[in-house]
Amino acid sequence: MIFSAAVVLLGMLVSTSASGTGTSLDPCVPDDCGIGATSCVFDVKLVAVGNAVAYFEFDACPGVQQPTLGLKRDVTYRFNQYDSTNIMHPLGLAYYTDGAHNDVEELEPTIVPPGTTSSCDTNNGCPAPMYYQGETFQGNFVASGGGGADFGLDAYEPFFKYPDFAWGGPDAGPNTIPAVSPSGVAVTAPLNWNMRITQTATDFDQDFFYFCHIHTGMSGRIKQLAADGTILSPNDFPALFPASLYPAPEYKVVSTGQEQICGTVGLNTFFEDTHNGKCPTSFICTEGLSFDTESANFNECLDAMDCAMQFNMIIVPNATDPIVTFVHSMVPHHINAIQMCKTLMQTGLEDDAFLALCWNIVNTQSLQIMEMNEYLASNSIPEGSAKCFDTPAAALAGSANNNGNSEPFSNQEPFFISITVFVAATFVVAVGSFFAARRYFEGNEEANVVGGKSVKMVDDNAL
Known part of the structure; x- marks a missing residue:
């Protein structure tokens, strides 16, 4: 009392x-x-x-x-x-x-x-x-x-x-x-x-x-x-992100430590030189090259986030539902695209076209992640529950874990190459689509006006 x-x-x-x-x-x-x-x-x-x-x-x-x-x-x-x-x-x-x-x-x-x-x-x-x-x-x-x-x-x-x-x-x-x-x-x-x-x-x-x-x-x-500014209810109730609804920690944290140079979250255990045992090699080739500070920071972040994506995309397929397998593999890929854009924006990006492109990637792919995770939730499957490697040691040694995977990284090189090609192709398509849309909009500035305050620009189903 x-x-x-x-x-x-x-x-x-x-x-x-x-x-x-x-x-x-x-x-x-x-x-x-x-x-x-x-x-x-x-x-x-x-x-x-x-x-x-x-x-x-x-x-x-x-x-x-x-x-x-x-x-x-x-x-x-x-x-x-x-x-x-x-x-x-x-x-x-x-x-x-x-x-x-x-x-x-x-x-x-x-x-x-x-x-x-x-x-x-x-x-x-x-x-x-x-x-x-x-x-x-x-x-x-x-x-x-x-x-x-x-x-x-x-x-x-x-x-x-x-x-x-x-x-x-x-x-x-x-x-x-x-x-x-x-x-x-x-x-x-x-x-x-x-x-x-x-x-x-x-x-x-x-x-x-x-x-x-x-x-x-x-x-x-x-x-x-109150009228004088007094807080009426000092207790923080209800909870902002209750654990029962938001098990993932990213809603509750901000950038800390080394990842602050990237403007991202969740990368601190993936930085070089060793990637903390989570990846076998670097994802960028910088030997003998020199970079200004901004580019060096960007490269370091890129290496960490590529490791994070590769590590998290190696999954145990679902036995009966290919959509679940797709989601478990695609979400880390989308997160990587978002992280890349955040880091590019962190450099003080001033190119208007690329700034708009990055905002589009962040907004659209975040929405797609949300929709994919909703599918997992509707099937009572926890997010991120299909990772092959429980620990960095298991990843490097290829030792079997709870999911029964025993493939070492040395046998996964074709997989790494395929993901790299997939990511590159996705980025090229995104950039091409963006600039095509930009040209379309600019070419239609003289379109006839038909009023209506609640007219939709884009179909909801298109998202």
């Missing part, structure tokens, strides 16, 4: 600083959101390097990965997703991590906040984000039951599949966007999209979460604040 009282007292005493550091004790808040403010603004962009997928970054606390935000009751918060890095990352709000990705409740006009006895669901009065294009609301929501409960997401989300060169800024005027699929038509739209939320439920103090409607694992915590 004494401890509980102390925690409550601590919660009463803790209040946020001017901008906050993005922690649970000091949430990130906008600079313009002092006592008495009725509206506050977060500018949102995405950062790809430093973690497994990408993370939302907010102007009020730059450089903080998956920061904890602080929101006051009865204050309208506007989240501007103007920056083109927001492509494929429409922002959402949920009562638990990752919202619909985990089949848990999101903030919607007809969903009662958990732990409350509110009847807000009867009059569209529950806390919910509202989605806008500029100043134009995208839904038909009317409070007090006077209209529909559409809060604009159905129109908002499809536009996040538009290409980067069509993206608008804070003062963007109309952009003519050509159709790129049989189901699409050209549209004119300023792509200055924003999401707004006013939390008015007085009996709901619990934390909730921001997340990406397309990708999993990008959630961050939101602490509710």
Whole structure:
């Protein structure tokens, strides 16, 4: 009881600083959101390097990965997703991590906040984000039951599949966007999209979460604040990434140690000279050559990530389902492509075409990994459960492990060569497809305009 009282007292005493550091004790808040403010603004962009997928970054606390935000009751918060890095990352709000990705409740006009006895669901009065294009609301929501409960997401989300060169800024005027699929038509739209939320439920103090409607694992915590900035619930509840749903550690970690030069996670046990026994040789040929620091770092990272891919792609095939075998082998390949792009971006990549290409690889292949892992989950198969080699020693010695594999690396050279050729071919196809698409878009800038705010640029099925 004494401890509980102390925690409550601590919660009463803790209040946020001017901008906050993005922690649970000091949430990130906008600079313009002092006592008495009725509206506050977060500018949102995405950062790809430093973690497994990408993370939302907010102007009020730059450089903080998956920061904890602080929101006051009865204050309208506007989240501007103007920056083109927001492509494929429409922002959402949920009562638990990752919202619909985990089949848990999101903030919607007809969903009662958990732990409350509110009847807000009867009059569209529950806390919910509202989605806008500029100043134009995208839904038909009317409070007090006077209209529909559409809060604009159905129109908002499809536009996040538009290409980067069509993206608008804070003062963007109309952009003519050509159709790129049989189901699409050209549209004119300023792509200055924003999401707004006013939390008015007085009996709901619990934390909730921001997340990406397309990708999993990008959630961050939101602490509710009193008018003076005091944190209403000092405990971090619910859990951000509960182990029961997120067994993989990459959602919980950021780059550490040697891998920091790469902007990636999960590589620290794969670096040269020995690859910690996980690979038999180097994957780059640098003997007698000299490199500047940036190129040397990139080469070192490339060698480590290629080892990681090769090590993780050597698997025990599934006895009855080729799709499972495909997934276990393809996921490490996709991770390698994502890691390569993150490391290239870490160099300060300034080539616009390749920057767009890398963002496309990170976004698309992360989504594909998510979909492949969902197939494993639907068949009750743990991710990464088919690796041949349990330990580095087993890998080098070729000793049998729990999966019964006893092939040494020396007998796997044709396999290494085939993977290398496959990766190279995949990259060439990706680059060729990207520049072909770029030429297509640029050649269709004069496309006729057919209005319609909710027109999709790309078929959902195309992803």
